[in-house]
Amino acid sequence: MKGHALSRHNIGVAEFEEGNYELAVQHFMISVKNMGYEKSLDNIKDMFVDSLATKVQYAEALIGYQTAVQDMKSPQREDAKRWESI
Numbered sequence: 001m002k003g004h005a006l007s008r009h010n011i012g013v014a015e016f017e018e019g020n021y022e023l024a025v026q027h028f029m030i031s032v033k034n035m036g037y038e039k040s041l042d043n044i045k046d047m048f049v050d051s052l053a054t055k056v057q058y059a060e061a062l063i064g065y066q067t068a069v070q071d072m073k074s075p076q077r078e079d080a081k082r083w084e085s086i
Contacts (some may be wrong), residue, residue, distance in 0.1 A: 005035035012040060021052045029057070033064030036072060041065045
């Protein structure tokens with residue numbers, strides 16, 4: 001269920017291109033909710049705008065993305081970001 005964010009995203013893209021929209025959303029959701037992959041969130045948003053994903057799916061993706069990003073925060077990562085900008 002977890003896997004690699006970019007791999008899940010790419011599988012979602014492949015399913016989308018084949019017209020398997022529900023499977024595409026499922027793969028994008030895993031990438032968004034478990035790994036906070038923003039491009040997958042963008043794809044779900046685009047699918048929602050095109051009526052290929054539901055409002056509930058998009059809302060779930062937004063919440064999952066926010067949670068994943070929060071879970072990845074740590075004092076060590078914040079320190080590393082400060083050092084990168086120096």
